[in-house]
Amino acid sequence: MRRGTTALLTAALLGTGAVTAPAAATVPVEIVPRDLTVTVTGLGPAGRTCQVDADLYVPAGVDAGSPAPAVLTTNGFGGTKADQADVARGLGEQGYVVLAYTGLGFVDGDLCPITLDDREHDGAAAGQLLRLLGGDPSVRAVDDATGATVVVDQVVRQDDVTGTPFDPAAGMIGGSYGGQVQFATAAVEHAAGTDRLDAVVPLITWNDLAYSLAPENGAVSPTSVTSTGTGVPKYQWMALFTVLGVANGLQDLPAVTDPAQLAGLATGDCANFDARVCTALLEVATTGYPSAASTAFLRERSVASYVSDVRVPTLLAQGQADTLFDLQESVATYTALRDQGTPTALVWQSWGHSDLTPQPGELDMRHPAESVQGRQVLAWFDHFLRGEGPAPQLGFSYYRDWVHEQTGDVAAAYAHADAYPVGATETLHLSGSGDLVADPAAVVAGSASWSSVAPVGPNYTETSFLDQTGPVTDPPGTAVRFTSPPLTAPVDVVGSPRLTVTLETPTVAGTQLLGPGGQLVLVAKLYDVGPDGVVELPHRLVSPVRVADVTAPVTVQLPGVVHRFEAGHSLAVVLAGGDLAYRGSTLPQPVVLRTGPGVAGELQLPVTG
Incomplete structure (x- = not known):
C-alpha cells in the first residue's frame, strides 16, 4: 500500500495535460x-x-x-x-x-x-x-x-x-x-x-530546501536564494510537505494553524522521515524558526x-x-x-x-x-x-x-x-501619503505604520496549494500600502522586483541582538489594483523577510513573476506584519516606515517591452 496520499505533491505533474493527440495513421502498441x-x-x-x-x-x-x-x-x-x-x-x-x-x-x-x-x-x-x-x-x-x-x-x-x-x-x-x-x-x-x-x-x-521551507528574502543576491540569515517558515507548506501531507492526509489540515498540535505530531514516528526533518518541524512549532543545524541539514539536500x-x-x-x-x-x-x-x-x-x-x-x-x-x-x-x-x-x-x-x-x-535576466530596470519611489511616484523630486516626507498581531496571520494570501481563490486581505493596522497612479500604458514585469525601505522600530532594535526570535519579521508583496479597486496578487506570491538590522535600510527581493499590469491599473507594494501561510514573530512588533527626500525608499521593476 502507498503511505498517505499523493494529493499534495503528486508526480502526475508530468502526465497532466489537456491535449488530445490527433488521430494517427497507426495506433502504437501500448507498452506493457x-x-x-x-x-x-x-x-x-x-x-x-x-x-x-x-x-x-x-x-x-x-x-x-x-x-x-x-x-x-x-x-x-x-x-x-x-x-x-x-x-x-x-x-x-x-x-x-x-x-x-x-x-x-x-x-x-x-x-x-x-x-x-x-x-x-x-x-x-x-x-x-x-x-x-x-x-x-x-x-x-x-x-x-x-x-x-x-x-x-x-x-x-x-x-x-x-x-x-x-x-x-x-x-x-x-x-x-x-x-x-x-x-x-x-x-x-x-x-x-x-x-x-x-x-x-x-x-x-x-x-535550496532551507529557502523553500523557510525563505529569507532580505538583501539576497538577485541570482541566489541562499542566505546567512534565518528564514521565515513556510508554515502551511512545511506541514503539508512533511508530517501532515504523508502521515495524516488532508483530514489533519486544521493543525496547520495550531502549533501545539503540530508539535505533538512531530514527536511521533516522524512519518518514515529522517528524524532531523521532524526536529526542524518541532523547532518551528515551538520557537518559530529553524535552528542553524536544521537549516544546514536542509541545504545539504x-x-x-x-x-x-x-x-x-x-x-x-x-x-x-x-x-x-x-x-x-x-x-x-x-x-x-x-x-x-x-x-x-x-x-x-x-x-x-x-x-x-x-x-x-x-x-x-x-x-x-x-x-x-x-x-x-x-x-x-x-x-x-x-x-x-x-x-x-x-x-x-x-x-x-x-x-x-x-x-x-x-x-x-x-x-x-539568450539569457536571464531580461528587460531593463524602472524605478518608482515611495512617497508620503502612500504614493509610488516615478519622479524622485516628487517625493514628500511622510510615515506609515503597522504591527504584527499574531505568530500566524491575520493577513491572508493562500492556503498552500489547497485554496488560491479567496481574496487577499490585510486587516487595518497590520500592513501599509504604497500605490502608483493608474498606468497610461501596459507594464510587463518579468523577473524579481526589489524593494528598499527605511524603518523605525525601537522595540525590535532593542531585541534583535538576542537572535532570530527578537528580529523583525515582515512580508512584502506586489499587488495589481484594477480601476474598480479589486486587488490581484499574481499567483499569490509573497516575500517574507527576517530583518537582521532594522537600523539600516532594508532591501527585499520580491517574488519572481511574469505579469502584465494593464493600462488603467495601478501597482501597489505592500508590507505586512504577518501572513496565514507563514510562522511570524511570537511578540507584537510595531513598525514605522519613513519616506521623504534623501530617505531610502524605492521599488525597482524588471520591465520588458
Whole structure:
C-alpha cells in the first residue's frame, strides 16, 4: 500500500495535460511494463539496503540486437512509480527504454526512510539503477511476476567511448521531488568520475530546501536564494510537505494553524522521515524558526550545496504558479550551472505546485510531440542521448498569459531570450501619503505604520496549494500600502522586483541582538489594483523577510513573476506584519516606515517591452 496520499505533491505533474493527440495513421502498441524489484545497497553512512519498486518499459522492436537509449524517472513527493506511467509510455513510444521507479521511503514494508533526495541515499540509489540500465549483473533485479533475475540488455552502451563500465546512454526526467534527485544523481556520478547520466530534465524543484521551507528574502543576491540569515517558515507548506501531507492526509489540515498540535505530531514516528526533518518541524512549532543545524541539514539536500558537481546538460523548468518552489530558485540553479559552463536552458512555464494544470498544448508527456514542453524534452533527449537533431536552444523562455489570451496560441505565448535576466530596470519611489511616484523630486516626507498581531496571520494570501481563490486581505493596522497612479500604458514585469525601505522600530532594535526570535519579521508583496479597486496578487506570491538590522535600510527581493499590469491599473507594494501561510514573530512588533527626500525608499521593476 502507498503511505498517505499523493494529493499534495503528486508526480502526475508530468502526465497532466489537456491535449488530445490527433488521430494517427497507426495506433502504437501500448507498452506493457515489466514489474521489477531492484535491490540497492550500501546507501548512506549506515550502508542501508533498500528494495526499489520499478517498472521497465521496453518499446516494440528494441532488444539486445537493436538497443535504444534510456530514461530514468521517479515520482513526486508522496507518489509512486505508477504516477510516471504517462511519461514512460509517452517516451517509450518515441523509442526510449524507460525505467520508472518509486522513490526511497514511499512504499510500506521498506525500512528505508525518506531522506529528502540526498546524495548518499537517493542519488546513490539512482546511480545503481543507471548501472542496471547499463547491464550490470551485480545490481540485482527480480521480475515480480516470474521471480526470474533480470539483466537489462536493451539499452545502448557507451563503455567503449567513455571508459566507464556499464555506462548506458541515459537521461532522467521528473517533477518536484522527482526533479531534485536528478541533481543528486548527477553529482554522485560526477564525483565518482563515472558520469553515467547524460541529460536531465528537472521540473518545479528546489535550489535550496532551507529557502523553500523557510525563505529569507532580505538583501539576497538577485541570482541566489541562499542566505546567512534565518528564514521565515513556510508554515502551511512545511506541514503539508512533511508530517501532515504523508502521515495524516488532508483530514489533519486544521493543525496547520495550531502549533501545539503540530508539535505533538512531530514527536511521533516522524512519518518514515529522517528524524532531523521532524526536529526542524518541532523547532518551528515551538520557537518559530529553524535552528542553524536544521537549516544546514536542509541545504545539504539541495543542489545549491553541490552544484559544482552537476555537469550534465540540464533543461530546467519552473512554475509561475508555485508558492512552494518559486521562480527565484530556478534562477539560482540556472545561473550557477550556466556560469560554470554546464549546458542549461531555463523555462518559466504557466503551471506549478499551486496550479498543476498546464495550458492546453503546453505539456502532455503522454503525447510529448503534441505539446510545447513535450517537444522541448524530446529535442533535449534526442540530441544528448541519441546524438540526433541540432543542439537545443539554451537561454531563457517564459510563458506570457496575456499573449495566450490575445492569440489563443500557447506556443506564441512563450518568449525567448539568450539569457536571464531580461528587460531593463524602472524605478518608482515611495512617497508620503502612500504614493509610488516615478519622479524622485516628487517625493514628500511622510510615515506609515503597522504591527504584527499574531505568530500566524491575520493577513491572508493562500492556503498552500489547497485554496488560491479567496481574496487577499490585510486587516487595518497590520500592513501599509504604497500605490502608483493608474498606468497610461501596459507594464510587463518579468523577473524579481526589489524593494528598499527605511524603518523605525525601537522595540525590535532593542531585541534583535538576542537572535532570530527578537528580529523583525515582515512580508512584502506586489499587488495589481484594477480601476474598480479589486486587488490581484499574481499567483499569490509573497516575500517574507527576517530583518537582521532594522537600523539600516532594508532591501527585499520580491517574488519572481511574469505579469502584465494593464493600462488603467495601478501597482501597489505592500508590507505586512504577518501572513496565514507563514510562522511570524511570537511578540507584537510595531513598525514605522519613513519616506521623504534623501530617505531610502524605492521599488525597482524588471520591465520588458
